[in-house]
Amino acid sequence: MKTKILVTGGAGYIGSHTTVELQNAGYEVVIVDNLSNSNAEVIDGIERITGIRPVFEKLDCNDMEGMKAMFERNKGIKGIIHFAASKAVGESVQKPLLYYRNNIVSLLNIMDLMPQYGVEALVFSSSCTVYGQPDILPVDENAPIKPALSPYGNTKQINEEIIRDAIYAGAPYKSIVLRYFNPIGAHATAEIGELPIGVPQNLIPFVTQTAIGVREQLSVFGDDYDTPDGSCIRDYISVVDLAKAHVVSLDRMLTGKSKANLETFNVGTGRGLSVLELINAFEKTTGVKLNYKIVGRREGDIEKVWANPDYANNELGWTAKETIEDTLASAWKWQLKLRERGIM
Ligand code: UD1
Secondary structure, three states, X not given: OOOEEEEEOOOOHHHHHHXXXXXXXXXXEEEEEOOOOOOOHHHHHHHHHHOOOOEEEEOOOOOHHHHHHHHHHOOOEEEEEEOOOOOOHHHHHHOHHHHHHHHHHHHHHHHHHHHHOXXXXXXXXXXXXXXXXXXXXXXXXXXXXXXXXXXXXXXXXXXXXXXXXXHHOOOOOEEEEEEEOEEEOOOOOOOXXXXXXXXXXXXXXXXXXXXXXXXXXXXXEOOOOOOOOOOOEEOEEEHHHHXXXXXXXXXXXXXXXXXXXXXXXXXXXXXXXXXXXXXXHHHHHHOOOOOEEEEOOOOOOOOEOOEOOHHHHXXXXXXXXXXXXXXXXXXXXXXXXXXXXXXX
């Protein structure tokens, strides 16, 4: 019998790619998603790639009664990957209570229900945003947590603390916290990818939408940072590589290989790329010239951050494998597919 995993936010960008990798690895997946920032058609894309349709429950993790009923309908869930959360940094500054409620109550509900339903493992989606601007680069997991720059970032820190405290108090399950760097790209089949609603806030969707003509011009936020070309540096990781890190994390907990009940890993490539380098790589890979201009800095941006992924590489036996060219090509293929389908 296949091991059953609950993926909250499984219709979202990272959740859908992770569902594909879980099914490819032989897990059975139940998706819970309220579709607040995603679309039910994503389930069709997952089925087209894997040949398996995951169970889909349209439900908000904040709805405790609904979640209980979901666990009753789907008996035997062994692990949870908790993606469901609001993630727009700017919006979180405007609507802090919405962010605290969405991102914290949902985790509390899940953690309350886990022991009742015998769930043994929790993977939590955290972010390198917890490091703020690190003093030492590449940044490893022992770097200090810096004060959050937004309510969104604060919810990630608080959620990490909630998990830490519950495990310390003897919660009857294991947890792995994954701190993501910047996930980009799409599945190689272009059946699933990133689908931002409205004007994209993140770099890559803005790049591909500009390249295809949906947006007129990309603004590069600042070229006066203390970096070689003056633009900000990030660690861009393929969403498929990132998805695979979740599968190995679950395997580790469910097969008794964890070294502690709570473990935290950086999930990045170890390679820092500036915004201008990324634009250059995109143009080279796709052959499309990008219309961009340098504008002022974006408030709250970190100057430079990239991962030291050694701990994840050595302990999880996981390494980001895709080249930046392949990842950017997948992002472009996805954008072309959206055009073909008349979506964008
Ligand atoms: C941001 C958040 C991060 C969050 C992630 C999820 C901050 C500091 N970080 O990551 O916590 O997990 O979003 O959505 O807010 N850029 C441009 N032009 C654009 C868009 C972006 O030049 O139109 C630049 C940014 O200045 C940055 C880089 O591209 O240097 C990446 O930006 P983005 O994709 O928004 O990711 P982060 O800001 O790193």
